[in-house]
Amino acid sequence: MTQSDFLIPTHARHRWWQSRSVRRFARHRLAMFGLVMIVVLVLACVFGPLLLPFDDLYIDLRGRFSPPFTGYHFFGTDPLGRDIAARLFMAGRISLLVGFAAMVISTVFGTVLGIAAGFFGGRIGTVLMRFVDAMLSFPNIFLLLAMAAFIKPSPIMITLIIAATSWMEIARIVEAEVRSLRERDFVVAARMLGLSNSHIMFRELLPNAIGPIIVAATLTVARAILLEAYVSFLGYGIQPPLPSWGNMLNGAQQYLDSAPWLAIVPGAAITLAVTSFNFIGDGLRDALDARSDML
Amino acid sequence: MLGYLLGRFWQSLVLLLLVSVIGFAVLNLAPGGPLSQFTLTPGMTQADLDRIATQMGLNRPLPIQYLDWLSHLLRGDWGHSYRDGRPVLDIIWEHLVATLLLMGVSTAIAIFVGTWIGVLGALRRYSIFDYAATVGAMVALSIPTFWFGLIAIYIFSLRLRWLPAGNMYTIGNGSLGDYAIHLIMPSIVLALVNVAVWSRYMRTATLDVISQDFVRTARAKGLSSRRVLIRHILRNALLPMITLLGLQLPTILGGALVTETVFTWPGMGRLFLDSLGYSDYPVVMGLLMMSAVLVLVGNLAADLTVAFVDPRIRLS
Numbered sequence: 177m178t179q180s181d182f183l184i185p186t187h188a189r190h191r192w193w194q195s196r197s198v199r200r201f202a203r204h205r206l207a208m209f210g211l212v213m214i215v216v217l218v219l220a221c222v223f224g225p226l227l228l229p230f231d232d233l234y235i236d237l238r239g240r241f242s243p244p245f246t247g248y249h250f251f252g253t254d255p256l257g258r259d260i261a262a263r264l265f266m267a268g269r270i271s272l273l274v275g276f277a278a279m280v281i282s283t284v285f286g287t288v289l290g291i292a293a294g295f296f297g298g299r300i301g302t303v304l305m306r307f308v309d310a311m312l313s314f315p316n317i318f319l320l321l322a323m324a325a326f327i328k329p330s331p332i333m334i335t336l337i338i339a340a341t342s343w344m345e346i347a348r349i350v351e352a353e354v355r356s357l358r359e360r361d362f363v364v365a366a367r368m369l370g371l372s373n374s375h376i377m378f379r380e381l382l383p384n385a386i387g388p389i390i391v392a393a394t395l396t397v398a399r400a401i402l403l404e405a406y407v408s409f410l411g412y413g414i415q416p417p418l419p420s421w422g423n424m425l426n427g428a429q430q431y432l433d434s435a436p437w438l439a440i441v442p443g444a445a446i447t448l449a450v451t452s453f454n455f456i457g458d459g460l461r462d463a464l465d466a467r468s469d470m471l
Numbered sequence: 472m473l474g475y476l477l478g479r480f481w482q483s484l485v486l487l488l489l490v491s492v493i494g495f496a497v498l499n500l501a502p503g504g505p506l507s508q509f510t511l512t513p514g515m516t517q518a519d520l521d522r523i524a525t526q527m528g529l530n531r532p533l534p535i536q537y538l539d540w541l542s543h544l545l546r547g548d549w550g551h552s553y554r555d556g557r558p559v560l561d562i563i564w565e566h567l568v569a570t571l572l573l574m575g576v577s578t579a580i581a582i583f584v585g586t587w588i589g590v591l592g593a594l595r596r597y598s599i600f601d602y603a604a605t606v607g608a609m610v611a612l613s614i615p616t617f618w619f620g621l622i623a624i625y626i627f628s629l630r631l632r633w634l635p636a637g638n639m640y641t642i643g644n645g646s647l648g649d650y651a652i653h654l655i656m657p658s659i660v661l662a663l664v665n666v667a668v669w670s671r672y673m674r675t676a677t678l679d680v681i682s683q684d685f686v687r688t689a690r691a692k693g694l695s696s697r698r699v700l701i702r703h704i705l706r707n708a709l710l711p712m713i714t715l716l717g718l719q720l721p722t723i724l725g726g727a728l729v730t731e732t733v734f735t736w737p738g739m740g741r742l743f744l745d746s747l748g749y750s751d752y753p754v755v756m757g758l759l760m761m762s763a764v765l766v767l768v769g770n771l772a773a774d775l776t777v778a779f780v781d782p783r784i785r786l787s
């Protein structure tokens with residue numbers, strides 16, 4: 177063995193997909209199932225409406241309440257004769273987009289707040305974390321509905337409101353992580369080098385806390401989709417004629433006896449999407465070995 | 472012990488104050504604010520709105536409004552409903568019992584079922600049962616409560632006709648059995664999520680306890696495995712679950728709101744939605760505060776229970 181062999185860091189040749197975490201994630205069967213399901217759902221929602229012969233807003237009063245598999249209506253029609261498959265895909269676009277956007281906003285906000293609270297600690301940290309505790313004392317749905325009822329609900333406002341009620345867990349996780357990293361040598365060294373606070377927070381601490389953040393973010397998508405479904409089901413979320421998985425279920429209860437598919441189809445889509453994200457989150461938690469109190 | 476109790480009380484008080492600030496802010500900073508209901512009335516002019524705002528003291532600075540509102544809150548004056556003019560607190564009390572009944576029964580079911588699933592999973596780790604319980608819990612956490620409720624109604628009341636589809640009792644029949652029959656479906660639907668959470672935590676807690684010395688000692692003494700399980704393992708594994716129960720309260724309350732809507736259960740959740748429909752601002756505000764207060768009180772109660780039950784905390 178020559179000396180030059182010795183000096184070449186072999187791990188540098190590995191690509192990111194060859195890393196241990198990625199391989200561990202790929203071996204996680206449920207997570208892979210979730211990933212495939214999400215890809216299928218996203219593709220279906222993006223391209224599905226282009227392939228179907230019906231528009232999601234096309235009303236056909238003679239074809240009301242068609243059960244699934246009548247003619248070209250795979251999932252049947254709703255009380256206005258609109259094709260449920262077309263509505264399901266269009267609703268998926270909105271529900272997935274709202275869930276994803278709410279996750280991005282709440283993750284960024286929760287991470288920044290968590291890093292600040294953990295890094296500065298002391299009085300600032302205490303005040304910030306008590307604020308988090310207070311927000312967590314409200315049942316999510318109560319807070320969401322109270323906010324949604326007094327504004328004009330648009331997809332953007334719903335996204336913002338969902339984000340406003342789901343950033344707290346991430347803030348807590350990041351704060352705990354940063355607090356445990358704060359006294360470590362690399363942070364002390366960075367301080368002694370005279371690096372600015374923001375450099376230490378976002379260049380030194382953030383990359384070291386990224387594992388738990390990714391896991392929490394994935395689980396937040398799942399929860400955001402559920403929350404959108406809840407508020408829309410209760411009538412204060414996405415407003416018709418714009419479809420969302422939640423509001424498709426909104427009128428379903430009164431037709432439960434005569435047209436059960438109205439309830440079954442969108443609910444199954446929600447469950448599938450949320451389960452998939454939860455599976456992915458679980459796989460990421462195992463792969464990144466991140467501790468997290470979120471289930 | 473006294474220091475711990477005082478510290479815990481103090482913490483809850485601070486949180487309560489923060490909660491009131493947030494609750495007040497949410498509803499006052501929203502566009503329209505408390506006046507939003509009146510803007511919907513046809514023929515309402517800006518002059519009328521200004522007059523109402525003055526009457527309600529809404530043109531004062533927000534901090535003053537907050538302090539005024541808080542002082543009324545503390546004296547038990549939570550305002551009057553826009554709908555029928557009755558005191559908000561009276562209306563909430565009327566609906567609180569139904570919600571607590573539903574939550575209590577549902578939580579009891581969740582604890583019982585979740586404990587056994589969790590303990591069995593831990594005792595037979597990596598068995599098919601354990602694996603199925605893990606996956607099942609994750610799916611259960613992903614099912615929207617209202618959808619599960621609708622499916623349950625479809626199967627058990629519309630098709631099989633075993634159970635009533637909603638309400639708390641049949642009119643004209645107030646017997647205990649009638650209440651019980653109406654309770655079955657909503658409480659099980661509400662319990663689903665908590666069975667999932669509870670069984671996961673119980674599994675972890677049991678695994679922690681199983682590997683400890685005192686369990687090995689108990690086994691070595693020749694105690695029956697049943698006795699070890701109940702006296703040694705369960706007793707210790709259930710301790711942290713009391714805290715979990717407190718932490719789960721917001722989820723249970725939120726779930727109760729949705730369950731009550733689906734099953735037309737006359738509790739706080741239904742009241743909340745009805746009040747939203749009428750823009751009954753004082754009642755919405757009151758319920759928002761009441762939900763947070765219930766959570767805080769529940770958490771405090773859980774921590775105090777642990778402190779009394781667990782000598783390790785009592786003595787420190």
